[in-house]
Amino acid sequence: xxxxxxxxxWIFFQFSVSSQxxxxxxxxxxxxxxxxxxxEGYLKPLFTSIGESINSNVFTTGNYKxxxxxxxxxxxxxxxxxxxxxxxxxxxxxxxxxTTIVKTAELRNGKIYRNVVGNNSQPTxxxxxxxxxxxxxxxxRYPDTSYKSVAYVEGNDISFMSGIPTxxxxxxxxxxxxxxxxIIAVPMGDNSVTYWGLTASQNVDRFFNLFKPEEKMGLSxxxxxxxxxxxxSISLSTWNFGVHFSKSWNNxxxxxxxxxxxxxxxxxxxxxxxxxxxxxxxxxxxxxxDGAPLTVNLASFTAFRILGGVSYKIGxxxxxxxxxxxxxxxxxxxITFTFGHFGRSKDDEWDEQWEKDRLRLKxx
Amino acid sequence: MKKSxxxxxxxxxxxxxxxxxxxxxxxxxxxxxxxxxxxxSNYKNKSVPDTAIDFVNLSKYEEYNKNKDKIGKAEIxxxxxxxDSLVIDNNKPFDPKVxxxxxxxxxxxxxxxxxxxxxxxxxxxxxxxxxxDDPLTPDYILGQFSNVSVKEYYRNPDHILDVNDxxxxxxxxxxxxxxxxxxxxxxxxxxxxxxxxxxFPLVNARFDMIIRFxxxx
Numbered sequence: 001x002x003x004x005x006x007x008x009x010w011i012f013f014q015f016s017v018s019s020q021x022x023x024x025x026x027x028x029x030x031x032x033x034x035x036x037x038x039x040e041g042y043l044k045p046l047f048t049s050i051g052e053s054i055n056s057n058v059f060t061t062g063n064y065k066x067x068x069x070x071x072x073x074x075x076x077x078x079x080x081x082x083x084x085x086x087x088x089x090x091x092x093x094x095x096x097x098x099t100t101i102v103k104t105a106e107l108r109n110g111k112i113y114r115n116v117v118g119n120n121s122q123p124t125x126x127x128x129x130x131x132x133x134x135x136x137x138x139x140x141r142y143p144d145t146s147y148k149s150v151a152y153v154e155g156n157d158i159s160f161m162s163g164i165p166t167x168x169x170x171x172x173x174x175x176x177x178x179x180x181x182x183i184i185a186v187p188m189g190d191n192s193v194t195y196w197g198l199t200a201s202q203n204v205d206r207f208f209n210l211f212k213p214e215e216k217m218g219l220s221x222x223x224x225x226x227x228x229x230x231x232x233s234i235s236l237s238t239w240n241f242g243v244h245f246s247k248s249w250n251n252x253x254x255x256x257x258x259x260x261x262x263x264x265x266x267x268x269x270x271x272x273x274x275x276x277x278x279x280x281x282x283x284x285x286x287x288x289x290d291g292a293p294l295t296v297n298l299a300s301f302t303a304f305r306i307l308g309g310v311s312y313k314i315g316x317x318x319x320x321x322x323x324x325x326x327x328x329x330x331x332x333x334x335i336t337f338t339f340g341h342f343g344r345s346k347d348d349e350w351d352e353q354w355e356k357d358r359l360r361l362k363x364x
Numbered sequence: 365m366k367k368s369x370x371x372x373x374x375x376x377x378x379x380x381x382x383x384x385x386x387x388x389x390x391x392x393x394x395x396x397x398x399x400x401x402x403x404x405s406n407y408k409n410k411s412v413p414d415t416a417i418d419f420v421n422l423s424k425y426e427e428y429n430k431n432k433d434k435i436g437k438a439e440i441x442x443x444x445x446x447x448d449s450l451v452i453d454n455n456k457p458f459d460p461k462v463x464x465x466x467x468x469x470x471x472x473x474x475x476x477x478x479x480x481x482x483x484x485x486x487x488x489x490x491x492x493x494x495x496x497d498d499p500l501t502p503d504y505i506l507g508q509f510s511n512v513s514v515k516e517y518y519r520n521p522d523h524i525l526d527v528n529d530x531x532x533x534x535x536x537x538x539x540x541x542x543x544x545x546x547x548x549x550x551x552x553x554x555x556x557x558x559x560x561x562x563x564f565p566l567v568n569a570r571f572d573m574i575i576r577f578x579x580x581x
Contacts (some may be wrong), residue, residue, distance in 0.1 A: 033397055105522035107442060112522050132398050132574040134444045136521035149444075149521070149572040151398035 007291035014188035025233040025270040027294060033153055035287045039268075040296045041088030042153060045081065045124045046161075046223035047236075048328055051264030053077045053163020054226045054238045056332045058180060058199040060311045060320040061246035061254045063218025068342035069172030071316075075334030077163035082328065085301060086127035089128075090120045093146045102147035104135045111330065133286065147284045161328070168197070168201030170336065174343060182226075197226030201244075213350045216248040217226060222260070235268030236298055246311075249304075251351065254311045256322070262305060266298035301327040344358070399425065404448075405569040407547060411561040412467065412551040416569075419477065419492040422543035428506060428577065437578035438539035439532050444519045444524040444572055445470060445509055445549075451566035458520040468552035471508035472536065472571070475499045477544040494515045495544055503548065504531050521572075539575075547571070 034042065047251050057075035095101040097117035106113045108131050122130050123182035132151035180199040185192055205211050205219035221243050228236040242260025272291045283289045307323025309332075318336040323329070372572060403418050409418070422428040428435070450458035476498045483494035507525035509517075517523060527535075539545070548570070553564055 103519065105444070105520075105524060107524045107526070110526075112524060130398055131489060132400055132442070134520045134521040134572055136446050136448075136570070138519055140449075148402050149400040149574070151400045151574050154396035154398065154576065156394070160440055203400070253381050350409075 018304035025294075026319070027270050027272050032283050032285070032288050033286050034294070035091055036057070036295050037091040038152070039290070040298075041122075041296065044088065044299060044301065045085040045126050045328070047264060047266075047298050048085065048300040048302055049079045049081075049163060050236075051262070052079055052186075052302055052305075052326055052330050053166075053237050054195075054197060054264075055224065055260070055262045055302075055305075056163065056242045056324075056330060057166050057334055058124050058240065058260075059178075059201050059220070059226045059244045059256075059258060060212045060255050060309065060318065060322075060336070061218060061220050061248065061332075062201075062203065062205075062244045062258075063216065063246055063248065063254075063347075064176040064178050064201065064203045064220065064222035065172060065341065065347050066174045066176050067172065067345040067348075068174060069170075069334045069338055070340060071170040071172075071338035073166070073168050073334055074319065075166045075168075075320075075332055077330055077332040079163060079167075079328035079330045080162045081126045081159050081161055081298045085328065086124055088092060088124050089123045090152055091285070092117075092120050092133065093135075093147055093150060096133065096284075098137060101144050102135050102137050104133050106131055106133050108211070122152040123155035125155055126158040126161065128157050130154045143289065146282050146289060148282075162321045163167075163228040163330070164195075166334070168199075169179055170338075172218075176177055176206060176220075177201065180224075193228060193230040193267055195226070195228045196225060197238075199224035204243075213347070214354060215216055215248065216251070219243065220247045222258075228302055233270055234266070236264065238262070239262045240299075242304075245330070252313045254313075255308070256311060257306075259306050261298075262302060263301075263327075264298065264300035267276070268296040268298060270294040303327075305330070367374075369373075376549040377569075383500045383543070393580065396576060398574050398576050399428070401425075401573045401575060403547065403573070405567075405571065407564075407567045407569075409563055409565055410551075410567040411563045412557070413553050416523050416549045416551065417514045418547045418549070419495060420545050420547055421492075422575075423490055423525050428543065431577065431579045432543070434579045435540050435577055437536050438543075439536040439576040440474070440506065440527045440539070441532070441576050442524055442526045443472065443506060443574070444521050445472070445512075446515050446520055447525065447568070448519060448570050449566060449568035450514060451564060453562070453564070455565055458460070458514060459517045463515070465514045466555040467512040467514075468555060469508050469550075470512050470552070472506040473549045473550070474506055474546045475503050475546045475548060476538065476542045477546055479544075484574045488573045490544075495546075497546065498542070501538075504535060506531065506547075510564065513542055536578070546572075 055078040076253050096104050097115055101113055104115055130152035134149045135147055136148050166182055168180045171179045178201040183196040185194045201222040202221045203218055211217040223241040226238045240260045240262035242258055244256060244258030246254050248254040253293040271293045272364035281289055305324040305326035307322045307324030311318055311320035315336045323331050405416055446539055452458055471543050475493040478492055478498035480496050485491045485493050508521055
């Protein structure tokens with residue numbers, strides 16, 4: 001968990017020159033690997049993975065018992081990265097394309113492209129090699145002379161991304177409501193990153209008597225909200241809501257399916273050290289030249305998911321796994337341990353009665 | 365029996381998941397970025413044929429300095445070359461619309477630098493005057509531009525050479541440990557040159573080089 005979060009946020013902290021708990025991260029003036037727009041494009045697929053993994057394992061079966069219960073769930077997830085999320089349209093310096101100021105050339109797959117103004121495909125964190133742009137300023141005056149060659153950060157050639165593992169407490173209520181709660185705090189440099197999440201699921205089919213008890217089917221609605229706070233520079237929240245349905249056999253094997261809308265939003269803000277503006281930075285990107293703050297809107301490509309899964313109960317343990325179609329198709333696996341049920345459940349009463357009736361019929 | 369199958373599936377799943385996590389962490393255990401190095405190769409009264417020498421010190425780059433202990437690889441990918449300004453024989457500024465000068469070739473080589481036994485400027489160890497050719501390493505030929513018509517190379521960045529893989533691989537491990545090196549640009553005679561030396565009062569040339577760094581996290 002710590003390792004994955006560290007990797008996800010490493011890039012933010014790696015180039016900081018100072019960072020205190022109460023201040024935003026400060027970048028050196030010479031930090032020029034990213035502009036705000038490029039960092040946003042580079043990391044969006046990673047935050048999609050983070051968002052998807054946080055929005056996973058919020059439910060399994062949709063048939064919640066009407067008693068008190070407490071349990072713990074340990075789950076993992078992994079996302080397949082589609083080709084479309086291995087590149088992004090990177091920002092070029094503003095004067096690139098204006099041949100009166102600067103001429104440019106890019107070598108891509110052995111072919112040279114000159115003075116391109118359109119799409120600038122560069123790899124995201126999951127992509128491959130980047131392509132630098134060679135530039136020749138046409139005049140000998142500032143800021144035209146700043147428009148020099150640029151290069152971009154490369155990706156890590158990742159086609160399958162493991163998500164953030166989840167450990168969550170599960171509480172059941174007699175109202176056929178389930179609450180899942182997760183929290184973890186990770187020290188990160190001078191800051192501490194805190195992650196918490198809450199999911200509420202409510203069985204709804206019983207309100208409308210949609211299914212007979214012996215059919216062992218359940219329909220529920222769910223809503224989840226999670227947040228990551230990493231000091232004044234980074235904040236992130238995710239949400240999802242939807243419905244899920246399940247059908248069980250012998251109170252052990254269940255198949256379940258669900259649909260949910262989901263999203264992630266957040267912001268990363270860092271300031272560039274402008275203590276000594278006399279020491280100007282001769283950079284082709286105006287944002288870096290001006291020492292402007294690095295402001296990144298964190299977002300996800302994923303707006304919804306459709307999933308199907310299977311769960312198997314053995315005593316107090318439930319093993320579950322599902323596959324979901326989302327912008328990054330996702331697999332999840334987990335184990336739930338229910339420590340105890342408290343109170344009398346009508347479902348159990350019905351099961352016992354049904355078993356008695358079945359035995360009586362058999363005897364007759 | 366049924367329980368055994370469940371437990372076997374469970375263990376298999378855990379092993380699979382553990383493998384996926386290990387693979388992801390391995391994939392994300394390094395960070396690669398490219399960095400353009402910009403060279404201003406400016407000379408007065410430059411005669412051809414001749415070799416121009418420029419000193420490169422990666423320690424001057426923040427991205428290198430900040431990560432130098434973690435740099436796993438440094439690979440020269442490509443470079444380009446162009447003429448920024450030129451004054452020709454009769455002190456006339458070169459005008460690409462009417463003038464032309466053509467070199468048979470301009471070739472580039474890299475030679476690693478070695479700190480002199482008695483550096484003349486020990487206070488600033490990264491100063492060029494403290495460094496000399498490392499006699500234990502050869503000239504690594506990076507590439508050659510042929511038939512260099514100044515008209516075509518005049519403030520024009522589109523003459524780009526990929527550094528061949530073999531050379532790139534040799535350099536990739538060496539550059540990590542020897543971040544100081546010389547770039548030697550060898551100018552041939554100009555076409556039609558009949559004297560042993562032809563002098564240009566001013567040559568401002570540029571070559572940019574793109575290097576890939578791999579940083580181990």
